[in-house]
Amino acid sequence: MQQTAPLTPQLFFDTISAFQRSAAIKTAVELDVFTRIGEGNKTAEAIAEACDASTRGVRILCDSLSVMGFLDKQNNQYDLTETSAAFLNRHSPAFVGSAIEFIMSPVQTRGFEDLTNAVRQGGSTVSEEGSLAPDSPMWVKFARGMIGMMMPAAQMIAGNLGFEPERKLKVLDIAAGHGIFGITIAQKYQNAEIYAVDWANVLQVATENAQKFGVAARHHLIEGSAFDVNYGEDYDVVLLTNFLHHFDKPTCETLLRKIHGSLADGGKVMTLEFVPNDDRVSPPSEAMFSLVMLAGTPAGDAYTFAELKEMFENAGFSRNEHIPLGSLPQHLIVSMK
């Protein structure tokens, strides 16, 4: 006789409570709990004092973080896990904590608060003040918040360029944001010139980063909408990172045709996207990203490789390669002119 576990609504209960976990990690980053623990504060009392918070609040918060896997608790002492030491201690070079400033920003969460109406009408109910508005301060938050999260992908894009190290390269970085994709190429290719397109307020962040990473002399700015500005021409590489998913297919194709026209012969587009499988329900992070676009844009989506390939081909590109990037939720698509 086969034993079957009794059905429980645990998954439902965990899911309706999941917002509490987001709130807890946001609070932990805002109070810099991980940094203070990394500095040697291990008890609730010591962490509370270092964070200028209450012992009771810190005890409950740190217990929650331990349940969630962000801390190890032993004998009433809290310690960082290997992962939180690497990514959530502000002293770590791989710190990604500031991603909360974008992913949990009011503009992002508001779309989810009204998700029911977004499903009803088939698109975001907050798009006018949302992601597609010109000069939206949201993209400054993206630029400041997401640079840490994007570092590994930036390294992988630069590593997949496939040009000789000394080659002169003209690189267009569309919707550059923090600028790290172009900046990383400029670091790897000493003769690369980067042209970064974005709103003026966002490009200030990219410029700061270009200075910080020592490539400012080869980092040039093109201010405005990627749909409107004149790119110039003869680019060897166009970086199209985290951009296509905001738009419907015709809009994407229009942009891709413009990009095609700006490329030199033999030029290529490096597209970074959440690319779900054809079933659209795997892998998990890639597939879930569609929902972010439903909540936040009028008609964006997480496109499958088949869909991306068709858009690129319709825009005149001859060959498209799909390169998953290890454990990253985003994938690389390399498209040849």
Next chain:
Amino acid sequence: MQQTAPLTPQLFFDTISAFQRSAAIKTAVELDVFTRIGEGNKTAEAIAEACDASTRGVRILCDSLSVMGFLDKQNNQYDLTETSAAFLNRHSPAFVGSAIEFIMSPVQTRGFEDLTNAVRQGGSTVSEEGSLAPDSPMWVKFARGMIGMMMPAAQMIAGNLGFEPERKLKVLDIAAGHGIFGITIAQKYQNAEIYAVDWANVLQVATENAQKFGVAARHHLIEGSAFDVNYGEDYDVVLLTNFLHHFDKPTCETLLRKIHGSLADGGKVMTLEFVPNDDRVSPPSEAMFSLVMLAGTPAGDAYTFAELKEMFENAGFSRNEHIPLGSLPQHLIVSMK
């Protein structure tokens, strides 16, 4: 040589995005997606029509629900899982979907929106309008929303009473809410008389349920705060469900002394609580509940059995038994006068 997986910020990314999952399941229940699928609508188009929503929105929502494990997707058709059929189809007697109306209500979520300040000050920043206010409409939402979720616990409490079936029983149901705990005892014990304490607006819900379950003639009301009203005396059973966690220990002990005085000799208190282990970080659901109390109350907590035992002993109880209830996150504490 040992292979170690590279560190990734995936847990962090999943956690800062977790609120999106809560939003998705809330929307699915609000649009009754599970019920419509259960009725035979399997494609995005059919579900959209049945839910009066857009195909695009439903497709993206149902893909997300499939990723999260609430739906099975095969050949572009969505089907209920065994679990969602049992708990999220409104036609199922075990439907628990309306729990969103309490757990994701603005009063509940507001505390989490300001969790950082709750950690700073050691208690909820919204308590005045929150859980402890008299006649708070929040408790009507609790009563209406949580009855399905509480059915299994109600059955288990009634099953653990340990009295002869024909015995006359006088039962006090403190903070009765939906009333299901007392009602279930009244169903099992034909000679039980239930006295339900709660705010008047909440007791209306309990009365509706007592009528629905055919025990209204033995279901009596005591309107007001459990701290203030006169309970009467000679109770065989006091039900203390989901209540102690809202208060600090001295307040709990004050209440327990009052309860002790209302019990007949040989009477017992049946307490239903989230009871974490002494380490306070396991089991997960029990341990995470402290955070809900930090966000929503001035000084509540998820108490360990050792803490509960001490409170009951200080209030004059002679023996306390800790009974975990299978897979339920809540445990039963039986305390003898």
